[in-house]
Amino acid sequence: MAASRDPNPARSEPGWPPAVIAGASQTGVLGMRALVRRGVNAVCFDFETRNPGFRSVYGRAYVSPNPDTDPQGWLQFMIRLSRELGAKPVLIPSSDLFVSAIAAQAGALADYYICSPGAPLQGLLATKQTQYDLAAQHGMPMPKTRFAATVDQVRAFAADARYPCLLKPIHFREWEQFPADHPLYCQKIAIAQTPADLLQAYERASAINPQVILQEIIEGVDRDKRVYCSCYDRNGRRIGSAIFRELRCRPTGFGPASVTEPIDDPETDRVCDGFLQSIGYSGICEIEMKYDSRDGRVKIIEANPRLSGSGDAAPYAGVHLCWLHYLDLIGCKVTPVAANGRDFRHIVFRNDIDTIRAYRQERLITWGEVIRSYKPPLAFLDVDLRDWRNTAKVLRHSARSALAGVARTLLRKPLA
Numbered sequence: 001m002a003a004s005r006d007p008n009p010a011r012s013e014p015g016w017p018p019a020v021i022a023g024a025s026q027t028g029v030l031g032m033r034a035l036v037r038r039g040v041n042a043v044c045f046d047f048e049t050r051n052p053g054f055r056s057v058y059g060r061a062y063v064s065p066n067p068d069t070d071p072q073g074w075l076q077f078m079i080r081l082s083r084e085l086g087a088k089p090v091l092i093p094s095s096d097l098f099v100s101a102i103a104a105q106a107g108a109l110a111d112y113y114i115c116s117p118g119a120p121l122q123g124l125l126a127t128k129q130t131q132y133d134l135a136a137q138h139g140m141p142m143p144k145t146r147f148a149a150t151v152d153q154v155r156a157f158a159a160d161a162r163y164p165c166l167l168k169p170i171h172f173r174e175w176e177q178f179p180a181d182h183p184l185y186c187q188k189i190a191i192a193q194t195p196a197d198l199l200q201a202y203e204r205a206s207a208i209n210p211q212v213i214l215q216e217i218i219e220g221v222d223r224d225k226r227v228y229c230s231c232y233d234r235n236g237r238r239i240g241s242a243i244f245r246e247l248r249c250r251p252t253g254f255g256p257a258s259v260t261e262p263i264d265d266p267e268t269d270r271v272c273d274g275f276l277q278s279i280g281y282s283g284i285c286e287i288e289m290k291y292d293s294r295d296g297r298v299k300i301i302e303a304n305p306r307l308s309g310s311g312d313a314a315p316y317a318g319v320h321l322c323w324l325h326y327l328d329l330i331g332c333k334v335t336p337v338a339a340n341g342r343d344f345r346h347i348v349f350r351n352d353i354d355t356i357r358a359y360r361q362e363r364l365i366t367w368g369e370v371i372r373s374y375k376p377p378l379a380f381l382d383v384d385l386r387d388w389r390n391t392a393k394v395l396r397h398s399a400r401s402a403l404a405g406v407a408r409t410l411l412r413k414p415l416a
Contacts, residue, residue, distance in 0.1 A: 006318060007335045008327060012039040017114060017330060019090045020045065020081065021307070022098035024053025024061045026382055029390065031094050031307045032058040034315065034322040044094075045081065055389040067101035068173070075105050082112035090114045090329050092284075092322065094307040097173055099126040114329050117234050118282030122305035125285075128213050129170050131303055138278040141271065141299040143292070144216040154202045157214045158195035165192050166254070167201045168213040177208055189254055218301065220293040222249050222364075225301070226265055227257065227310040228272040228287040231321045233328040236280050240319045242339040243268055244310060244346065247373060250355040252362060257310055258352040259373055261345045262317050268298050275300075284325050286311050309381055313346035314339075316379040344377040353398045 021031040024046035035042040036058045044053045045062040053061040062081060065073035082089060091113040093099045102109060103123020109115055116122065124130040135142050146157045167190040169175050178185040184204055192198035198214070205212050225246035233239050244260040272287045286308040288301040307322060314321050318340030328334050359365040382394045 006320070006337045008324065008337070009332065010038070016040065017087050017089055018042065018085050019092060019326060020085070020113070021053075021059075021092055021094055022102060023094035023307075024048070024051040025095060026052050026390075027307050027309055027312075028053045028094040029056045029058060029387065030309075030312045030381070031092055031322050032056065033384070033387070034320060035326060038323055038326075040326065041085075043081075043085070045077075052390040052393075055393075057387050057389075067104075068097060071101070071104065074101060075108055078105075078109060079112055088112065088114055090326055092116075092307065092325060093122070096126040096171070096304070096306065099123060099306050100171075116283040116325075116329060118232070118305075121279065121281060122283055125303050125305040127170060128168055128302070129211075132213065134279055135275065135300055135303075138275055140275045141297050143218050143299055146214045147211065148202070148214055149211045151199070151202065151206075154199060154212075154214065155195075158192075158198045161195075161198070161214070162216050163193055163195075164217055165198065166190065166213075166215045166217060167192060167198060167205060168215065169205065170209060170211050170213065174208050175205070191254065217254075218290040218292045218299050220291055222246055222253060224291040224293065225249070225257070226263070226268045226289045226291075226298065227260060227313075228268055228289060229308070229311045229314045229319070229321060230272070230276065230286075231284050231319075231324045231328075232276060232281050233334060234282050236277065236282055237336070238273060238277075239328065239334045239336045240314070240321055240324045240338075241269065241273070242314045242317045242319045244313050247345070248352065248355045248359060248365070250351045250358065252355075252358050252364065256348075256351075258348045258355040259345055260310060260313055262313070262339060262342065264341075271298055281305075284308075284311065284321050309348060310346075312381050313379060316344055316346065317342055342377070344379055345373055345375075346379045346381065347374075347383075348381045349383050350394045350397055353401045357401075 018041040019035050021028045021044040024044045028044045029052050032042040032044055043060045045064040047064050047066040064077045067074035093102055099122050103119050106119045132145050148154045172188055175184045176186055190201035192201055227244045230241040231239050243263055243265045245263040246257040247259040249255045249257045268289055286304040289298045291298050311321055319337055356370055383391050
């Protein structure tokens, strides 16, 4: 798609429905912000009251049951919330947990919410096993991947795998059940350098769920990673897309990006759009990809069928994904929009302080490169002066992290 000015409505009109963002993480806050700035009455909900949505100026946050542990209680909450808002709201997920919950209750929710017709397919993509199954069935390039449920299956993969390789949970949130001092607590992956490492990681992970994903890494530097951000309408037509290159990530080599910049990448665009068109996708989707230095092919890391942190960069490139999705769901005829070619860097400030320190320790970046990456124009995921309570918390955390890093550096220096 050629870059163009957005010809779609700029603001909501009287009588347009409210919006409910499922999830109160920073991603949920960004969803509310995107719609509130357009004049939409937007709220969010979550069962985790420490999330920033409960401190945000952009809309009210409601406390909900956890749909994983109390699905019926959550459904009743959703019905009450719809009635309280006084209209049939648009429902937009901002976390995999709520993607899965909406997919599981799609039939019941349809009487009370305007939901994406792609919700069932989004539910399949929210689970790694069905996500990789779909990718394989539809020809999406991917690294060697196996599903294992026994130690013998892990040994078979370990015997001929190329190291380092990865072990992943079926659901990211599974490892949130570990105690806070457990090596896998709240981790997205376990990295194995040897077969023994892989077996040890499986032994730890199987305490929660013996079913895991085993995968070879996609070799290459972090700058070879791409993030494809997009929205498809209810008929599967692409109505917005932008691609970003990762400059830094946390943890190094494998984590979500802390700094990205827009890039024109026809190959990534072709592969990702082809996959989503092939499966008949509808809704917002982010796909993380990486060029494999061994064969030069761009391969899938994972897909996120929802609002995402990296997707927050898209509006600064002229592609307002959440707004386009809202317009489509309420029945507006949406004209497709593409990136405007603007050059900027998108920064997750809370993460980037620790990321810079890790890159410096591994000699992956110079101070000159750090300074250049903060040269304007900039866009921040988590620094917003209007949303001052959340911004103040981010800045306090970043200051403490920076001071702790300086202290550790000084303590490592030998005495004169």
